[in-house]
Amino acid sequence: MRMAVLGGRRWLPPALAAVLPDAVLSAMERALPPDVFPEEIRLRRDHAASVTAEGRNIRLDVTLSGREMADLLTVFCGGSLYAHGETLRQGYLLLQGGVRVGVCGHAAIADGMMTGVSDITAFSVRVPRHLPPTGGEICALLRSFRLCRGVLVYAPPGVGKTTLLRGVIALAAGGENPLRVAVVDTRGELEQGLEGPSLLVDILSGYPRGVGVSVAARTLSAQLIVCDEIGDLAEAREIVNAHNSGVPLLASAHAGSLDELLQKPAVRLLHRARCFGAYVRLARRAGFDFDYHIDTWEAADACC
Amino acid sequence: MPAVKWIGLLLLLACGVGTGVTLLRFERRRYLQAEGFLALLRTVRLDIDCFSMPVDRILRQCDPRLLVACGVTQPAADMRALLDRARLYLPEEFCRLLWDFAAQLGTGYRADQLRCCDYYLARLEPFCDQMRAELPKREKMAFLLPSAVAAVLSLMLL
Numbered sequence: 001m002r003m004a005v006l007g008g009r010r011w012l013p014p015a016l017a018a019v020l021p022d023a024v025l026s027a028m029e030r031a032l033p034p035d036v037f038p039e040e041i042r043l044r045r046d047h048a049a050s051v052t053a054e055g056r057n058i059r060l061d062v063t064l065s066g067r068e069m070a071d072l073l074t075v076f077c078g079g080s081l082y083a084h085g086e087t088l089r090q091g092y093l094l095l096q097g098g099v100r101v102g103v104c105g106h107a108a109i110a111d112g113m114m115t116g117v118s119d120i121t122a123f124s125v126r127v128p129r130h131l132p133p134t135g136g137e138i139c140a141l142l143r144s145f146r147l148c149r150g151v152l153v154y155a156p157p158g159v160g161k162t163t164l165l166r167g168v169i170a171l172a173a174g175g176e177n178p179l180r181v182a183v184v185d186t187r188g189e190l191e192q193g194l195e196g197p198s199l200l201v202d203i204l205s206g207y208p209r210g211v212g213v214s215v216a217a218r219t220l221s222a223q224l225i226v227c228d229e230i231g232d233l234a235e236a237r238e239i240v241n242a243h244n245s246g247v248p249l250l251a252s253a254h255a256g257s258l259d260e261l262l263q264k265p266a267v268r269l270l271h272r273a274r275c276f277g278a279y280v281r282l283a284r285r286a287g288f289d290f291d292y293h294i295d296t297w298e299a300a301d302a303c304c
Numbered sequence: 305m306p307a308v309k310w311i312g313l314l315l316l317l318a319c320g321v322g323t324g325v326t327l328l329r330f331e332r333r334r335y336l337q338a339e340g341f342l343a344l345l346r347t348v349r350l351d352i353d354c355f356s357m358p359v360d361r362i363l364r365q366c367d368p369r370l371l372v373a374c375g376v377t378q379p380a381a382d383m384r385a386l387l388d389r390a391r392l393y394l395p396e397e398f399c400r401l402l403w404d405f406a407a408q409l410g411t412g413y414r415a416d417q418l419r420c421c422d423y424y425l426a427r428l429e430p431f432c433d434q435m436r437a438e439l440p441k442r443e444k445m446a447f448l449l450p451s452a453v454a455a456v457l458s459l460m461l462l
Contacts, residue, residue, distance in 0.1 A: 078360060078410075079358075079359055079409075079410040080410040081410055081412060081413060082410065082412060082416070083357065085413045085414050116413045
């Protein structure tokens with residue numbers, strides 16, 4: 001992933017550096033210690049902005065007015081708010097370069113349905129990370145199942161599930177014995193850094209997870225399907241239907257423990273359908289060095 | 305001196321006809337530009353309706369001939385930049401409506417944007433209809449008036 005140098009020491013994706021207000025960039029320069037990379041930038045209306053780095057929240061000496069927040073929304077949308085209507089209703093925007101921006105404001109409701117967001121009060125800008133050479137353990141686990149069963153990676157938010165998935169995709173779709181990997185990239189975060197011409201990767205960009213998994217299994221004859229952040233029961237049903245084709249699924253979910261994970265209705269449905277051969281709890285040691293705690297399907301089932 | 309006089313008269317006549325041809329072309333260009341912008345608005349509406357495509361991508365992907373008809377040679381990132389770059393031959397009211405449209409494009413959700421496109425299409429179409437109806441007369445007038453003035457002047461100077 002191409003990154004821009006700011007102030008000679010901080011790195012941000014160029015697409016993000018180009019749209020963030022100068023005041024915020026300057027404040028980040030002042031507030032962050034050298035060689036510390038921002039993970040999340042939070043901009044708030046009439047409240048202090050903050051940046052999260054290495055798990056710490058650092059207050060920035062900058063506040064944005066309602067007008068500035070509205071202008072920033074237009075900039076984030078590239079002057080085409082309507083093109084982001086669907087994701088805005090789900091609470092986020094996706095900028096170029098895989099930058100996800102959480103949006104908080106006043107919900108406009110019509111006939112019980114959310115039709116839009118106005119009076120923006122906060123943006124949560126999640127800075128994508130470099131594609132690290134990680135995920136070898138997950139690749140080995142998938143191959144140990146002879147590509148018949150999938151793996152579900154789970155961890156609390158911010159640990160690096162998406163980064164790990166990207167690493168696994170790069171490893172599985174590249175190298176000496178590459179697999180045909182189909183990536184269902186609903187939020188546009190997985191495809192970043194997968195531009196290598198040697199990768200055997202098909203990216204279903206913007207597809208709802210259920211539809212994407214179904215397309216990947218039925219029409220792309222993928223050997224591995226990857227998708228991020230399973231959560232919705234309807235999606236899980238579609239995934240179960242697609243899973244009948246026998247293509248393994250590598251997915252991620254938010255959970256702090258196996259119990260918590262299996263209490264999620266969507267994951268429980270996938271578990272009962274035996275979509276996953278193993279559940280991997282992720283913990284970050286330092287940088288992109290992860291600790292993996294692996295539970296087989298049988299072990300997880302015993303916990304249920 | 306008669307030769308010089310004849311040459312002068314011929315030059316006067318040529319200027320008149322030349323001016324007429326230039327004005328005729330201007331009238332045609334003006335009409336084609338109006339039609340071009342109308343077609344561009346329809347394209348924008350279609351791409352928003354069918355694909356929710358961002359403005360910059362719509363302008364980048366649209367038919368280059370359409371942009372040429374609008375008086376632009378290079379695609380622009382948004383409608384305002386496009387209008388800035390375009391050499392406009394259009395009536396003042398038509399231009400004002402285009403600038404208003406450009407200011408509103410991209411600021412609302414899909415349904416609002418479609419309504420916005422429909423509104424400006426409905427406002428601009430009558431202009432185009434009127435220009436289309438008046439074009440033959442205006443072309444004739446644009447060509448004949450300077451030519452006739454030149455001819456009369458030539459006769460007076462004869």
